[in-house]
Every structure is written in structure tokens, then in C-alpha cells.
Amino acid sequence: MSRPTTKPSLLHGLAAVSFSATAGAAAALILTACGPGSTAATDDPAPQSSSAPQxxxxxxxxxxxxxxYQSVNNRANAVRDAKLLGTVEAGQVYEQNSADYRLFKTWPAKEQKSYTKAFTYEDREYLIPPASSGVTWFAVTSRSSDNPKGDxxxxxxxxxxxxxxxMVMALWTDTKSIPQIDTDRxxxxxxxxxxxxxxxxxxxxxxxVYEDFFETGGKTASQKLASTxxxxxxxxxxEDRNDGDxxxxxxxxxxxxDPAHPKVxxxxxxxxxxxxLVPMAHTEEQILKPAYMGNFLLDPSKSEAAFDSTRRTVVTNEFQGQAIVELPRTGKPIAHDLEYQLVDSR
Incomplete structure (x- = not known):
């Protein structure tokens, strides 16, 4: 996972798209009572008394x-080594970040410098499930060393x-928009x-459900998801898909x-x-109108050309993404944060 940069937050066909929402805000993240632990780590369940869960x-x-992860991620970002990154990263986040490496050359120099600068995860709070839950994953929240205000x-x-x-999924979010995650005693x-x-x-x-916002403008999705x-x-x-020349x-x-990695x-x-944390995906298709077929070709954008620079009658772009969504007991689900990345163009 790369740091939260000011890397171009552009529309489809360009760089990553990242949205944040504050609707439905409750309290800041108060996740677990866990703080920094011993460096003598083991993957074994935490030793506890026989009466306490592990x-x-x-x-x-x-x-x-x-x-x-932090160490390897910084090294991989510095030289855009997707194979190295893949030793510590998988899932949707790897789909997006390995695409970053392809798109890196299209970014302004300032964004390139920011992306390759090493950073650390500060103020970590671990979300560890009990061994009896049957899941194979844990989560962590943190603040980037690039973000001293902690917002x-x-x-x-x-x-x-x-x-x-x-690491298989990761999003940067406004802490004020996420309700408290439940922890047991x-x-x-x-x-x-x-x-x-x-x-x-x-x-x-x-x-x-969410992809209907892109397909139809939300004819169905707007009835099922909260407006944010x-x-x-x-x-x-x-609405702007056909604007401009x-x-x-x-x-x-x-x-x-279909998300490349569908696990939720x-x-x-x-x-x-x-x-x-929900995987997302959609395809964007730009096609010449019949009157221009045979006489014109579409020029791919700089980002699209990073994958395929060929002039063509149809430009097909694949986007893979992630979202943080709150599902309340009553009322419509709330999409707090959403991020897509162009991962292929042909």
C-alpha cells in the first residue's frame, strides 16, 4: 500500500480515483485496546489462561x-519492483499498486518523488479476531508518517x-467518518x-449494486445505497462521460x-x-460513433498508453478498486471511501 499522496485524483482513463465521504459520521476509529507490542513476534495464538479465548x-x-510489509513496500516503491511487492502484497491492493508502477512514468515529477519516498505506519492499532472465529486474517489501522496531523x-x-x-486490502480514510468497531472484553x-x-x-x-452508479447514473443503486x-x-x-470534444x-x-479478488x-x-472492505471493478469503453468509423482512430491518453499506445477504434479500460462501506442495522448502506485504479487498457 502506498502512502496517501496528492497523486492525481483524476477521472477514468487517467490515474487513480479516490473519493471520501463523511455522511453517516459517528465517532473516530476506536478499534482495540491493543498498543505496540513486543518485537519477539510469533504467528502462534496469543498464550492465555485456559478460560480465556486465544x-x-x-x-x-x-x-x-x-x-x-512496511520495509519491503518502501523498497519496492523506490524501484517499482512488482515482483518484490508481490512477496508481501496480494488481492485488490496489489492489483492497484502494481498498476501504479506501470503508470508512474505518466505522473508529474513531484508526485513521483512523493511516491518513492520511504514512510512508516505510525500509531498502529491492531484488530485481531479470536482464533475460534475461523478466519485467516487480521486488520490494522495506522497513520502515515507523511500525515502528522493524523486526520x-x-x-x-x-x-x-x-x-x-x-496485505490484501487497504484504504486511507477520514477517521471522523467511521463508527467504532466492536471489541469483546x-x-x-x-x-x-x-x-x-x-x-x-x-x-x-x-x-x-454500487457499479450501477457508473452504468446508469444510479437508477437502481440510488434506491439501495445512501447518498454521499x-x-x-x-x-x-x-453524467460527464461524453462531455468535451x-x-x-x-x-x-x-x-x-468482476473484481480480480472477490473476497470481502x-x-x-x-x-x-x-x-x-469490498472489492470493486468496472470496465470503461470508448467507441467511435458510426459516422467516424473507418476514417478516424482514437488516441489513448498518457495513462492508457502506458498499457497500450496503439491508436484504435475502441478503447477499453479496466478498473479495479476497493471500498469501505458501513452497513447499518436500519437504513441504507453508506459508502465512506472508494478508490479505483486503471489496471489495463487495450
Whole structure:
């Protein structure tokens, strides 16, 4: 996971798109009673008395995993080594960050410098489920050393891929927009079955519903999801899809896609709702209008050309993304943060 930079927050066909919402704000993240632990880490469950439940892993082990990720991520970012990054990263976050390396040459010098500068995860708080939960993942929130005011924190999930814990999902979010995550008296969080409905939708149904904002402007999604700055920005992208000179000779449409890594991660909130990290995906297609077919070709943008510089009659862009969504017990789900990255153009 790269740091929260000012890397171009542009529309589709360019760089990453990142939206933040404050609707439905409750309290700042107060996640666990866990603080920095011992450096003598082990992946074994935390040793406790026979009457107390054990954690999936010790906090010290989680700290060591995040330390390793931080070190390798910084080294990989410095030289854009996707293979090295893949030793500590997988899932949707790897789809996006490995695409960053392809797009790096299209960014302004200032953004390139910021991206390759080493940083650290500060003020970490670990979200460790009990070993009895049956899940293979834990989460952590932190503040980037680049963000001393602490108004932005990351929420990252580390899951076991084979025998290795790797970061699989991560988003930077406004801490004021996320309700408290529930912890039991032992300090453990409660994972939730992503297929279980919370109110009107299950966490694993969010992606398909949300993509309607891009496909139709939200004819269906607006009835099922709360209106937030995040959803409004998605609708604006739909409404502006054919604006500008390119709309004179081409038509742009969006189609819901399959996330490269469909696993959803969900945690119980203190208020009885659920907080979910949801994989997202869609395809953007720009095609010449019939009157211009045979006489014209579309020039790919700088970002699109990073994947395929060929002039063509149809430009097809694939976007992979992630979202943080709150599913309350009553009312519509709230999309707090959403990020897409162009991962392929052809």
C-alpha cells in the first residue's frame, strides 16, 4: 500500500480515483485496546489462561508482519519492483499498486518523488479476531508518517496467502467518518459472514449494486445505497462521460466487472452494524460513433498508453478498486471511501 499522496485524483482513463465521504459520521476509529507490542513476534495464538479465548495471532506477531510489509513496500516503491511487492502484497491492493508502477512514468515529477519516498505506519492499532472465529486474517489501522496531523488513517487487511500473511486490502480514510468497531472484553474483534444480510444488503452484494452508479447514473443503486459525496462523485463521472470534444466523435459507457479478488472482509461495529472492505471493478469503453468509423482512430491518453499506445477504434479500460462501506442495522448502506485504479487498457 502506498502512502496517501496528492497523486492525481483524476477521472477514468487517467490515474487513480479516490473519493471520501463523511455522511453517516459517528465517532473516530476506536478499534482495540491493543498498543505496540513486543518485537519477539510469533504467528502462534496469543498464550492465555485456559478460560480465556486465544487470538488468531499475537499482537507482537502482527506487529512484525506489518513491519516487514512496511520495509519491503518502501523498497519496492523506490524501484517499482512488482515482483518484490508481490512477496508481501496480494488481492485488490496489489492489483492497484502494481498498476501504479506501470503508470508512474505518466505522473508529474513531484508526485513521483512523493511516491518513492520511504514512510512508516505510525500509531498502529491492531484488530485481531479470536482464533475460534475461523478466519485467516487480521486488520490494522495506522497513520502515515507523511500525515502528522493524523486526520487520515489507513484501514488495512492482512490475510494468509499460502503460508504467508500479505496485505490484501487497504484504504486511507477520514477517521471522523467511521463508527467504532466492536471489541469483546478480551480486546478481540468480531468478523462477520460477508454473505449475511445486514439490514437490506449483505456485504458481498455491495459491489454489484454500487457499479450501477457508473452504468446508469444510479437508477437502481440510488434506491439501495445512501447518498454521499462518494456516490455523487460516481454519478458525476457517469453524467460527464461524453462531455468535451471526444463526445463529438465517440461514445463512452461503463460496465460492471468482476473484481480480480472477490473476497470481502467484514467486522461488527459497536452500534450493531457492520463495516466491510469490498472489492470493486468496472470496465470503461470508448467507441467511435458510426459516422467516424473507418476514417478516424482514437488516441489513448498518457495513462492508457502506458498499457497500450496503439491508436484504435475502441478503447477499453479496466478498473479495479476497493471500498469501505458501513452497513447499518436500519437504513441504507453508506459508502465512506472508494478508490479505483486503471489496471489495463487495450
Amino acid at each position: 487470538g488468531l495471532l499475537t499482537e507482537a506477531a502482527a506487529e512484525k508482519i506489518v513491519d516487514t 487520515r488513517r489507513s484501514l488495512a487487511v492482512f490475510d494468509k496467502v499460502g503460508s504467508t500473511y500479505k 478480551h480486546g478481540f474483534v468480531s468478523p462477520v459472514d460477508p454473505a449475511k444480510k445486514v439490514g437490506t444488503l449483505a456485504p458481498n452484494e455491495i459491489s454489484a 459525496p462518494t456516490t455523487k462523485e460516481s454519478v458525476r463521472i457517469y 471526444s463526445g463529438t466523435w465517440s461514445t463512452t459507457r461503463f460496465f460492471a466487472g 472482509y467484514a467486522l461488527k461495529l459497536e452500534n450493531g452494524g457492520v463495516l466491510a
